[in-house]
Amino acid sequence: MILFLQQIINGLSVGSIYALIALGYTMVYGIIKLINFAHGEIMMAGAYFAFLVGVHLGLPFFAVLIISMIGAAVLGVFIEFIAYKPLRKAPRISALITAIGVSFFLQNLALVIFKAEPKIMPNLIVKRPVNIGSLQIGTVTLATLALSIGFMIILDVFVKRTKPGKAMRAVSEDKDAALLMGINVNRTISITFAIGSALGAVAGVLFGVMYTQVYPTMGVMPGLKAFVAAVLGGIGLIPGAVLGGFVIGMVETITKAYLSSQWSDAIVFGLLIIVLLIKPTGILGKNEKEKV
Amino acid sequence: MDKKVIKNYIINIAAIFAVYAVLKGLIYAGVITRYHQGIIVFILINVILATSLNLAVGFLGQLTLGHAGFMAVGAYVSAITAVALNANFNLPKIVVLLISLTLAAIVSALTGVAIGIPALRLRGDYLAIITLGFGEVIRVIINNIKVTGGAQGFTGIPKLSTLDNVFWITVLAVAFLYTLTHSRQGRAILSIREDEIAAEAVGVKTTSFKVMGFAIAAGLAGIGGGLYAHYIAFLDPNTFNFMRSVEILIIVVLGGMGSLTGSIVAAIVLTIMPEALRSFNELRLLLYALILVVMMIFKPSGLFGTEEFSWQGIYDRYKTRKNALHNREKKV
Numbered sequence: 363m364i365l366f367l368q369q370i371i372n373g374l375s376v377g378s379i380y381a382l383i384a385l386g387y388t389m390v391y392g393i394i395k396l397i398n399f400a401h402g403e404i405m406m407a408g409a410y411f412a413f414l415v416g417v418h419l420g421l422p423f424f425a426v427l428i429i430s431m432i433g434a435a436v437l438g439v440f441i442e443f444i445a446y447k448p449l450r451k452a453p454r455i456s457a458l459i460t461a462i463g464v465s466f467f468l469q470n471l472a473l474v475i476f477k478a479e480p481k482i483m484p485n486l487i488v489k490r491p492v493n494i495g496s497l498q499i500g501t502v503t504l505a506t507l508a509l510s511i512g513f514m515i516i517l518d519v520f521v522k523r524t525k526p527g528k529a530m531r532a533v534s535e536d537k538d539a540a541l542l543m544g545i546n547v548n549r550t551i552s553i554t555f556a557i558g559s560a561l562g563a564v565a566g567v568l569f570g571v572m573y574t575q576v577y578p579t580m581g582v583m584p585g586l587k588a589f590v591a592a593v594l595g596g597i598g599l600i601p602g603a604v605l606g607g608f609v610i611g612m613v614e615t616i617t618k619a620y621l622s623s624q625w626s627d628a629i630v631f632g633l634l635i636i637v638l639l640i641k642p643t644g645i646l647g648k649n650e651k652e653k654v
Numbered sequence: 655m656d657k658k659v660i661k662n663y664i665i666n667i668a669a670i671f672a673v674y675a676v677l678k679g680l681i682y683a684g685v686i687t688r689y690h691q692g693i694i695v696f697i698l699i700n701v702i703l704a705t706s707l708n709l710a711v712g713f714l715g716q717l718t719l720g721h722a723g724f725m726a727v728g729a730y731v732s733a734i735t736a737v738a739l740n741a742n743f744n745l746p747k748i749v750v751l752l753i754s755l756t757l758a759a760i761v762s763a764l765t766g767v768a769i770g771i772p773a774l775r776l777r778g779d780y781l782a783i784i785t786l787g788f789g790e791v792i793r794v795i796i797n798n799i800k801v802t803g804g805a806q807g808f809t810g811i812p813k814l815s816t817l818d819n820v821f822w823i824t825v826l827a828v829a830f831l832y833t834l835t836h837s838r839q840g841r842a843i844l845s846i847r848e849d850e851i852a853a854e855a856v857g858v859k860t861t862s863f864k865v866m867g868f869a870i871a872a873g874l875a876g877i878g879g880g881l882y883a884h885y886i887a888f889l890d891p892n893t894f895n896f897m898r899s900v901e902i903l904i905i906v907v908l909g910g911m912g913s914l915t916g917s918i919v920a921a922i923v924l925t926i927m928p929e930a931l932r933s934f935n936e937l938r939l940l941l942y943a944l945i946l947v948v949m950m951i952f953k954p955s956g957l958f959g960t961e962e963f964s965w966q967g968i969y970d971r972y973k974t975r976k977n978a979l980h981n982r983e984k985k986v
Contacts, residue, residue, distance in 0.1 A: 463946030628794035
């Protein structure tokens with residue numbers, strides 16, 4: 363029973379990382395209908411920023427986190443400006459292929475700059491077990507959970523209560539109508555990319571600290587799984603991404619613990635396939651009829 | 655048949671024999687070394703993979719990201735068949751190759767049907783995602799079952815692919831795709847790309863044509879995988895990952911979605927380029943990615959767009975230009 367509870371908490375913490383990445387996917391999809399395949403690489407970039415700052419400047423955790431978030435946000439906005447903006451009116455397939463290209467580019471750029479071998483992430487969070495009754499939980503797990511949930515609440519307040527947040531929802535509802543209402547669509551899209559990328563960076567830093575290493579392809583698998591999470595919850599929907607992230611994290615942890623660690627990837631993707639076949643718009647999504 | 659078409663066919667067949675003769679001559683003269691022959695074999699395999707993916711992405715208009723999965727199915731089926739045949743019978747090499755490739759094509763095509771029927775109900779982004787998921791599932795399965803040798807890889811595959819048989823199989827595959835896309839079925843496939851709803855309205859059975867196109871693409875990818883297995887003689891499941899699918903997609907996009915000749919040219923360029931850039935190996939993939947992004951921004955239709963290269967086309971263009979010049983001179 364204790365073991366099971368521990369697995370649940372591990373699942374929640376892994377799931378919260380997926381949820382953070384999935385938020386970036388879902389926000390970008392919601393606003394420009396693009397699957398930003400490069401998002402996993404933004405997470406990787408965030409982890410490398412944290413690694414560089416952590417090793418060379420030796421700042422405390424929160425400073426490292428914020429610098430890495432800013433770095434990733436700038437990178438995300440830059441990518442949108444260079445690669446996606448010219449393609450806003452192009453067929454969706456072109457934009458999707460561009461996103462794959464950007465992802466490929468960032469991965470190989472990291473490979474050229476940092477080389478393939480993993481770098482050891484400095485211990486930004488003091489690692490020791492915390493006892494709650496007879497439950498033993500690592501500080502990293504707790505911090506991950508607390509930070510992720512904190513950022514999700516901030517995001518929720520931002521989207522619902524602030525003006526830029528409202529603009530974001532308006533643009534994702536109807537871009538042209540939003541433009542007519544005097545919303546600066548380009549700036550809103552930039553803000554969306556900045557926020558999504560910053561959340562990706564948080565996930566990257568936490569992921570790096572959790573597994574104590576950073577490497578150029580670290581964004582691929584979590585990126586793909588977070589993406590699965592976003593689709594699972596209903597892509598384009600913020601609560602969907604959070605729900606999907608936790609579901610995927612939980613399913614993965616439980617299969618790894620009780621079934622088989624080799625098959626866990628197949629089970630995650632199998633889950634995606636089943637959901638897409640039964641309800642392509644995801645758990646929380648609404649079905650849309652295609653108009654001629 | 656139109657006279658022009660027959661003339662075109664004859665020119666193309668002659669061109670293929672000429673290319674083959676030149677290749678043979680260069681090998682005989684020692685200009686093409688064993689190393690070069692290897693590159694040519696990889697070009698041909700990439701041609702099969704790219705043209706078959708082009709059928710699904712370019713002609714049918716269904717973006718799939720799991721082509722490496724079908725290639726993997728074909729490679730493993732073909733390898734296992736060849737090993738089993740060699741252990742039990744004493745057949746000539748070419749017979750073993752043909753039997754294993756046929757089986758590989760059938761099994762890959764059936765996998766394509768099995769995946770296609772549910773997946774092709776989805777469109778656009780969702781189809782891309784689900785094929786990606788299926789590709790990854792295939793890889794994980796190969797990684798974890800016994801027949802395939804699991805993560806250690808599959809060794810002891812007989813080396814059956816030679817430049818000659820790969821060349822002719824590639825020619826047959828491309829010829830098949832060319833005739834398919836120019837047939838009645840091909841036009842049905844194209845109509846689905848242009849407008850699915852309109853196609854359905856005029857009586858094209860969109861679902862069955864989509865599944866058919868998808869299955870043919872998968873089957874040919876299986877043949878490509880089989881040739882690869884019999885050339886390299888060792889299979890590692892992780893070579894058939896998402897990145898491999900993307901590499902094939904890059905060839906298709908660069909050549910032009912909907913142009914078989916474009917895929918052939920792009921396969922040649924993109925297979926030779928890494929070899930030529932071997933000294934700066936790390937920058938090579940960076941360059942690839944850059945080409946892809948720049949291409950999409952400035953020329954999203956690829957090198958050839960949906961056009962096919964043909965001698966007749968060049969001749970026609972030359973003629974119209976000449977006529978135009980002639981007419982202008984007359985006016986002056």
